[in-house]
Amino acid sequence: MQGVITPLIMIIAILVSLTTMSAGLIWMERRLLALWQDRYGPNRVGPFGLLQVVADMLKIFAKEDWVPPFSDRFVFILAPAVIMSAVLFAFAVVPFAPGISVIDLDIGILFFLAMSSLNIYGIVLAGWASNSKYSLLGGVRGAAQMLSYEVFMGLSLMGVVMLVGTFNLRGIVEAQQGLWFFVPQFPALVIFFIAGLAETHRIPFDLPEAENELVAGYHTEYSGMKFGMFFVGEYLGIVLISALITTLFFGGWLGPVLPPVIWFLLKTMFFIMLFILLRAALPRPRFGQLMSFGWKLMLPLSLLNVLATGAALLLLA
Amino acid sequence: MLSILQSVWKMMLHAFRERVTVQYPDEKPVLAPRYRGRIILSRDPDGLERCVACYLCAAACPVDCIALQADETVDGRRYPSFFRINFSRCIFCGYCEEACPTYAIQLTPDYEMSEYKRPSLVYEKKDLLISGTGKYPGYWYYKVAGAAVKGKDKGDGLEEEPPVDVRSLMP
Amino acid sequence: MEALFYVSGTVAMISTLRVVTGKNAVHALLYLVVSLLAAALVFYSLGAPFIAALEVIIYAGAIMVLFVFVIMMLNLGPGAERQKKGLLDPKAWAGPALLALVLVLELLYLFAGGGLEGPPRAAYINPKAVALALFGPYFIGVELASLLLLAALVAAWHLGRREKEGIR
Numbered sequence: 325m326q327g328v329i330t331p332l333i334m335i336i337a338i339l340v341s342l343t344t345m346s347a348g349l350i351w352m353e354r355r356l357l358a359l360w361q362d363r364y365g366p367n368r369v370g371p372f373g374l375l376q377v378v379a380d381m382l383k384i385f386a387k388e389d390w391v392p393p394f395s396d397r398f399v400f401i402l403a404p405a406v407i408m409s410a411v412l413f414a415f416a417v418v419p420f421a422p423g424i425s426v427i428d429l430d431i432g433i434l435f436f437l438a439m440s441s442l443n444i445y446g447i448v449l450a451g452w453a454s455n456s457k458y459s460l461l462g463g464v465r466g467a468a469q470m471l472s473y474e475v476f477m478g479l480s481l482m483g484v485v486m487l488v489g490t491f492n493l494r495g496i497v498e499a500q501q502g503l504w505f506f507v508p509q510f511p512a513l514v515i516f517f518i519a520g521l522a523e524t525h526r527i528p529f530d531l532p533e534a535e536n537e538l539v540a541g542y543h544t545e546y547s548g549m550k551f552g553m554f555f556v557g558e559y560l561g562i563v564l565i566s567a568l569i570t571t572l573f574f575g576g577w578l579g580p581v582l583p584p585v586i587w588f589l590l591k592t593m594f595f596i597m598l599f600i601l602l603r604a605a606l607p608r609p610r611f612g613q614l615m616s617f618g619w620k621l622m623l624p625l626s627l628l629n630v631l632a633t634g635a636a637l638l639l640l641a
Numbered sequence: 642m643l644s645i646l647q648s649v650w651k652m653m654l655h656a657f658r659e660r661v662t663v664q665y666p667d668e669k670p671v672l673a674p675r676y677r678g679r680i681i682l683s684r685d686p687d688g689l690e691r692c693v694a695c696y697l698c699a700a701a702c703p704v705d706c707i708a709l710q711a712d713e714t715v716d717g718r719r720y721p722s723f724f725r726i727n728f729s730r731c732i733f734c735g736y737c738e739e740a741c742p743t744y745a746i747q748l749t750p751d752y753e754m755s756e757y758k759r760p761s762l763v764y765e766k767k768d769l770l771i772s773g774t775g776k777y778p779g780y781w782y783y784k785v786a787g788a789a790v791k792g793k794d795k796g797d798g799l800e801e802e803p804p805v806d807v808r809s810l811m812p
Numbered sequence: 813m814e815a816l817f818y819v820s821g822t823v824a825m826i827s828t829l830r831v832v833t834g835k836n837a838v839h840a841l842l843y844l845v846v847s848l849l850a851a852a853l854v855f856y857s858l859g860a861p862f863i864a865a866l867e868v869i870i871y872a873g874a875i876m877v878l879f880v881f882v883i884m885m886l887n888l889g890p891g892a893e894r895q896k897k898g899l900l901d902p903k904a905w906a907g908p909a910l911l912a913l914v915l916v917l918e919l920l921y922l923f924a925g926g927g928l929e930g931p932p933r934a935a936y937i938n939p940k941a942v943a944l945a946l947f948g949p950y951f952i953g954v955e956l957a958s959l960l961l962l963a964a965l966v967a968a969w970h971l972g973r974r975e976k977e978g979i980r
Contacts, residue, residue, distance in 0.1 A: 396836075396838070398839070399838065399839070399842070402842075429861070430861060430938055430939065431861045431862055431864075431865045431939060434862070434865035434866070434869065434939075435865055437865070437869050437873075438865050438868035438869045438872075438873060441868065441869050441872070441873025441874060441877075442868065442872065442873060444873065444877050445845070445877065445880075448877060448880050448881065448884065449838075449842075449880070451884070452838060452880070452884045460884065463884065464881065464884065464885070467877055467880070467881050468881075471874060471877055471878070474873070474874070478869070489940075490939075491939055
């Protein structure tokens with residue numbers, strides 16, 4: 325019985341802290357964006373406006389949960405659940421600290437890639453089930469964008485995998501005792517970060533939901549908590565990508581003095597803030613630019629990185 | 642590529658800039674005296690109404706939010722028997738102030754006039770009339786006007802010459 | 813582990829059945845995705861997590877998305893459903909059903925003759941073993957497949973290329 329209860333508590337604790345964190349991120353993003361745009365952001369509800377999150381949550385739960393009559397009801401309800409659960413599943417393999425993780429899979433990175441590819445379904449199905457033109461366009465854009473960027477997101481990670489010789493994320497962190505991988509794998513870091521931006525469809529690459537072209541893209545027809553799930557799913561995605569950058573390139577929980585969990589959280593926070601800074605700074609490209617940037621620049625670069633890493637490993641071995 | 646990094650860096654530096662937001666209910670913005678806010682009706686220095694009910698403001702108003710009715714006292718002074726401004730229509734353009742020949746109607750730098758009900762935004766004369774002279778403290782309409790009222794005949798005004806006796810042949 | 817195998821196998825069978833019988837194309841595709849995920853779990857329970865992950869990434873995550881994508885763009889209306897009703901005619905399904913029956917009979921024969929050794933194996937195959945197998949004994953196969961993919965890539969590039977600048 326003990327063998328079941330401890331992982332169960334771990335899972336629940338991680339789930340609760342992740343969802344709380346991503347809800348808190350909404351507040352953090354609004355405050356940080358305001359800081360970079362010379363504004364204040366939400367600062368009225370509670371200390372520093374922190375209770376704004378609670379207020380928003382209460383509001384979104386109290387909203388009418390409306391399913392448009394012209395939608396495909398079953399798929400319409402399924403889509404936000406797919407997004408949330410795929411992202412939360414992907415967190416299962418992230419090693420937050422020694423002893424704090426859900427499962428120690430041998431195929432950790434592959435599992436993450438699999439879950440992020442399932443994430444596409446949420447967007448495609450939401451776009452299709454809404455049965456409106458803006459949603460469909462958003463869904464089509466989302467599918468094409470995420471499918472393309474997933475290719476070299478996976479390829480960029482192969483350099484790290486080659487250095488360590490395992491897909492296991494814990495193994496990857498432990499292999500960074502001497503040198504964090506952002507030094508030998510800097511191109512991979514850049515490529516992974518850009519692909520992560522596209523996967524979470526954050527602002528420079530938020531074409532699936534480009535609000536000044538497509539109203540709100542694939543979640544135009546959603547309201548209430550179903551919209552909330554898309555929203556929280558997006559922030560969970562940011563946390564996930566940041567956590568993976570930390571794990572793969574910045575030594576995960578490794579660091580002096582402070583406890584491992586704190587190190588992990590600090591590094592993850594840094595990358596989350598970088599995501600928000602990019603949102604504050606960069607405009608959105610056209611869709612054609614996005615695609616050609618991906619296939620013509622990022623893909624060859626990631627292939628070259630794999631090649632160079634392999635060559636270096638062979639020469640040094 | 643470099644320009645992207647540059648713009649990200651510049652955006653980051655904005656973290657140390659001063660914020661432009663004015664925290665409104667706590668700190669109020671400084672408004673110029675000529676700011677066009679709530680409309681008032683002012684009085685002459687002797688405490689009598691300046692408004693002579695000439696209807697020019699109502700005519701100038703592009704949204705027709707001013708309504709008034711002219712009347713006359715036994716002293717021979719014209720005044721509005723009622724004066725009503727519907728602030729739910731008013732666009733605070735200031736044309737009424739420009740049109741007013743007596744400086745009676747004036748716009749003030751007060752903008753905090755929210756109400757819960759629309760009818761509360763219809764201001765009657767008692768709501769509009771203030772006890773002072775508004776923006777033009779020394780101005781005294783009936784002292785500079787040629788019109789005769791009780792206690793001031795023609796020619797008694799400031800810088801006003803007595804009326805010419807048209808029956809006299811003297812220059 | 814064995815229970816996992818049977819449950820996911822059942823899920824795979826039921827969802828595949830729904831793929832065939834479903835009238836709505838997108839719903840059918842969703843069932844196909846579920847069936848592929850179930851197949852991935854079957855692989856996992858058989859001790860091949862690497863193949864399971866690849867199944868999800870490539871089949872469920874990439875190929876099926878393209879299928880959904882295309883069907884979404886076709887915008888199949890009620891007319892398509894009426895057309896599909898004709899498929900329930902025995903003339904349409906007799907052939908495939910017969911072929912499938914043969915396969916089932918073959919399987920039954922295999923099971924009856926003890927062609928398979930007992931219950932599913934739980935031997936663990938890690939990514940390294942797969943890699944060693946691929947680039948060891950099956951090296952030529954991998955190279956041939958990559959040649960084929962290269963040819964496909966070049967063909968796709970040729971087809972998708974614009975004839976002249978300015979003509980779209």
